[in-house]
Amino acid sequence: MTNYKRRDFLKNGAALAALSGASAAGVLLPATLAQAQSAAGKIRVGLMLPYTGTFAQLGVAIENGFRLALAEHGGKFGGRELEFFKVDDESDPAKATENANKLIQRDKVEVLVGTVHSGVEMGILKVVRESGTLHIIPNAGADAATGGLCAPNVFRTSFTNWQPSYPLGDLLIKRGHKSAVYLTWKYGAGEESLGGFRDGYSKAGGKILKEMFLPFPNVEFQALLTEIAALKPDAVVCFFAGGGAAKFLRDYAAAGLKGKIPLYGSGFLTDGILEAVGDAAEGIETTLHYGDGIDTKRNNAFRLAYAKTFKLQPDVYAVQGYDAGLLLTAGLDAMKGDIANKAGMIKAMENVKIDSPRGPWTMSKAHNPIQDIYLRKVVGKENKVMGVAHKALADPARGCKMA
Ligand code: PHB
Numbered sequence: 557m558t559n560y561k562r563r564d565f566l567k568n569g570a571a572l573a574a575l576s577g578a579s580a581a582g583v584l585l586p587a588t589l590a591q592a593q594s595a596a597g598k599i600r601v602g603l604m605l606p607y608t609g610t611f612a613q614l615g616v617a618i619e620n621g622f623r624l625a626l627a628e629h630g631g632k633f634g635g636r637e638l639e640f641f642k643v644d645d646e647s648d649p650a651k652a653t654e655n656a657n658k659l660i661q662r663d664k665v666e667v668l669v670g671t672v673h674s675g676v677e678m679g680i681l682k683v684v685r686e687s688g689t690l691h692i693i694p695n696a697g698a699d700a701a702t703g704g705l706c707a708p709n710v711f712r713t714s715f716t717n718w719q720p721s722y723p724l725g726d727l728l729i730k731r732g733h734k735s736a737v738y739l740t741w742k743y744g745a746g747e748e749s750l751g752g753f754r755d756g757y758s759k760a761g762g763k764i765l766k767e768m769f770l771p772f773p774n775v776e777f778q779a780l781l782t783e784i785a786a787l788k789p790d791a792v793v794c795f796f797a798g799g800g801a802a803k804f805l806r807d808y809a810a811a812g813l814k815g816k817i818p819l820y821g822s823g824f825l826t827d828g829i830l831e832a833v834g835d836a837a838e839g840i841e842t843t844l845h846y847g848d849g850i851d852t853k854r855n856n857a858f859r860l861a862y863a864k865t866f867k868l869q870p871d872v873y874a875v876q877g878y879d880a881g882l883l884l885t886a887g888l889d890a891m892k893g894d895i896a897n898k899a900g901m902i903k904a905m906e907n908v909k910i911d912s913p914r915g916p917w918t919m920s921k922a923h924n925p926i927q928d929i930y931l932r933k934v935v936g937k938e939n940k941v942m943g944v945a946h947k948a949l950a951d952p953a954r955g956c957k958m959a
Pocket residue numbers: 611672673674675695696697698717745796797798824
């Protein structure tokens with residue numbers, strides 16, 4: 557290790573000295589020198605996340621978690637530091653390819669970390685599948701990213717939209733709920749979460765009475781809640797997240813439905829918003845790959861470090877960002893900071909076992925976590941873990957053919 561570092565230092569030092577001489581003389585740099593300069597310089601990391609809009613808090617939590625993991629590693633990778641380039645993607649799919657290109661073409665990032673919104677993710681995928689840029693998805697569940705559009709350079713540290721919703725079907729039947737209404741935003745994540753729920757619920761013998769949608773990020777729930785009251789399903793199931801989820805929980809209670817028709821969802825419904833919603837969330841059961849109260853040394857240490865650093869409680873988004881940092885670290889450590897060795901980076905990132913606050917997980921062949929899905933229940937300000945709803949759940953990765 558010491559030997560490597562000294563050799564590396566000498567090599568880079570010599571290259572830089574030669575470089576400055578060449579530049580001063582106005583001479584064009586030979587390719588080898590340009591490469592040596594980039595090897596010696598900082599690793600260029602792009603962050604494409606929402607910092608405004610209904611998912612703004614999610615973007616912040618992801619970046620916090622990501623930076624925490626990197627800082628815990630000492631901030632250096634094979635002797636190289638990281639340089640960050642940031643874009644606020646506003647959760648706006650219409651601007652997605654332009655924003656991804658800003659990072660890749662203008663800023664020349666060597667790895668792009670993002671994003672939250674599945675529709676924006678589809679735009680990023682288009683760009684990185686063409687450029688071959690290393691890409692780590694710290695939230696967006698778009699099934700295609702590790703399904704029909706899977707690619708060697710695309711990794712995810714979060715979930716597919718199918719994954720946390722699938723175990724809900726079984727749960728509802730165990731609770732005796734034979735009929736349900738599903739309610740969500742009309743976009744990829746909502747539709748695919750519904751798909752996961754439908755798979756699990758129909759297999760378990762449940763019947764979906766109606767599927768209801770409103771445009772993203774609309775929060776005018778009143779008419780739909782009135783319709784639900786008239787339909788009288790055994791249960792209501794939904795996918796909402798961020799500010800929209802907080803508003804939905806308050807409206808559900810205000811409409812008098814809480815306590816009358818039990819409400820379930822993938823755990824995004826109650827994650828990161830409990831401070832804001834208070835009693836309206838109490839007792840709600842959800843399924844997700846994380847829960848605040850996972851009582852392990854790993855999770856407790858993570859929660860303490862996060863709270864100390866950011867003066868905030870972490871949530872599932874912070875964990876996914878943290879794990880994106882662990883994944884990148886695993887690749888960079890294996891390659892001693894040589895991120896340009898893409899084949900080596902990919903191989904190292906494929907073979908990881910991530911020691912996550914959520915519990916250890918491995919990377920599927922399609923580059924998505926194989927992970928436990930927990931049953932959680934809101935108790936006070938906590939998503940309390942009540943058990944494991946599905947052990948080591950892998951997404952079916954429909955249509956993934958890795959090139
Ligand atoms: C998504 O759009 O994929 C998405 C957004 C927010 C979540 C989960 C999934 O909490």
